[in-house]
Amino acid sequence: MRTLILPFVFIAGAGASIPVRDACGEDSAIVATVQENDRIQVRHGVIGETVPCYAVSVTQGGVEIRGFILGNTAPAIQQFERVRALETRLAIPSSLAAPGGTAAAISTGPPFAPWRGFDVSGKRMEVDPSTSKATLVTFWDCESKAAQRNAQNILKTESEFRAKGLKAFGFVEAANAGRAGYYLDDMGLDYPQVLDERRLASKYKADSNKGTTLVIDASNTIVAMSSNPAEIRAAVAKLLSSE
Numbered sequence: 496m497r498t499l500i501l502p503f504v505f506i507a508g509a510g511a512s513i514p515v516r517d518a519c520g521e522d523s524a525i526v527a528t529v530q531e532n533d534r535i536q537v538r539h540g541v542i543g544e545t546v547p548c549y550a551v552s553v554t555q556g557g558v559e560i561r562g563f564i565l566g567n568t569a570p571a572i573q574q575f576e577r578v579r580a581l582e583t584r585l586a587i588p589s590s591l592a593a594p595g596g597t598a599a600a601i602s603t604g605p606p607f608a609p610w611r612g613f614d615v616s617g618k619r620m621e622v623d624p625s626t627s628k629a630t631l632v633t634f635w636d637c638e639s640k641a642a643q644r645n646a647q648n649i650l651k652t653e654s655e656f657r658a659k660g661l662k663a664f665g666f667v668e669a670a671n672a673g674r675a676g677y678y679l680d681d682m683g684l685d686y687p688q689v690l691d692e693r694r695l696a697s698k699y700k701a702d703s704n705k706g707t708t709l710v711i712d713a714s715n716t717i718v719a720m721s722s723n724p725a726e727i728r729a730a731v732a733k734l735l736s737s738e
Contacts, residue, residue, distance in 0.1 A: 503671055512568055515562035518723045519548035527560045529553050535564075535571035539700055539720070548573070561702070584737030606715040607632065607699070614689050615672045615679065622689075624711040629734050630672060631727065635706040636668040637678040641722075645706030646722035652731055660671040661733050666691040668703040710734060 508636060512530055516523040529535060537606050538550040538561075549572050552561045567573060607630075609623040624630040633644035646665055653663035663686040669675035672690055691703070701707035705722035710730045712718050719730035 503604060503627060511554055515551065515553070515560060517562055519563050519565065519726060521546065521565065526562045527555065531569055536569050537568065537575040538578040540575065545622055587688060596691060607709065607711045612689060614687050615667065615675045615702065620687055620689065622664045625713055626713045627662045627722070628713055628733055630707050630711040631661065631663040632666060633700040634666045634691060634703045637675050637702040639704045639706070642704060642706035643678065643682060645722060645724055647682055649708055649727065650684055651722065652728045656731055656735060662733065666695055668696065
């Protein structure tokens with residue numbers, strides 16, 4: 496699974512209803528149904544093994560809905576891919592040119608810049624993906640139950656693949672270190688945690704309220720991004736299997 500992070504794309508068109516899901520799997524829950532002529536904002540693309548998946552937001556009745564759309568038939572998504580192709584000077588994925596094709600898994604997001612600073616306990620630390628085979632960086636809001644669960648689930652993946660060269664770090668959205676520590680004391684996270692004081696979640700288009708994890712390879716390339724721990728584990732397994 497690779498993540499494409501690009502400027503937002505809007506488009507309006509006529510057409511059919513499209514389900515918006517809470518994750519990229521075909522068995523994931525449908526959180527809303529939108530029309531192709533709704534003002535769909537494509538935030539980034541998450542391309543899986545077989546079915547392309549796109550993180551989107553759309554406003555209905557004055558309420559913003561966020562989720563994922565499977566497939567690339569919607570006009571907004573096709574426009575997103577055309578913009579991506581122009582900006583990266585890549586060919587438009589074959590699945591847009593020929594029905595039934597499979598989009599290539601291409602990473603075009605910005606590289607993760609090494610981070611240096613202090614963790615929530617005041618200990619100096621560094622996040623530099625080039626020093627390990629694979630790195631997980633999870634952005635999460637300490638006040639969000641969903642984000643807490645995802646941060647804890649990432650611990651399972653880190654423990655499973657630690658011996659193969661995986662490292663994990665958490666960037667916590669909290670009012671201060673004391674507030675973050677209040678939650679961390681009960682969560683049992685043993686991978687380093689820092690306050691996201693530089694708002695890196697916004698830079699990398701991560702949703703801290705859900706708990707979004709970046710999978711980064713040794714070249715500092717973000718090869719996947721998701722709020723689904725199962726998808727993150729699959730991305731890690733695939734990345735380390737190629738080492």
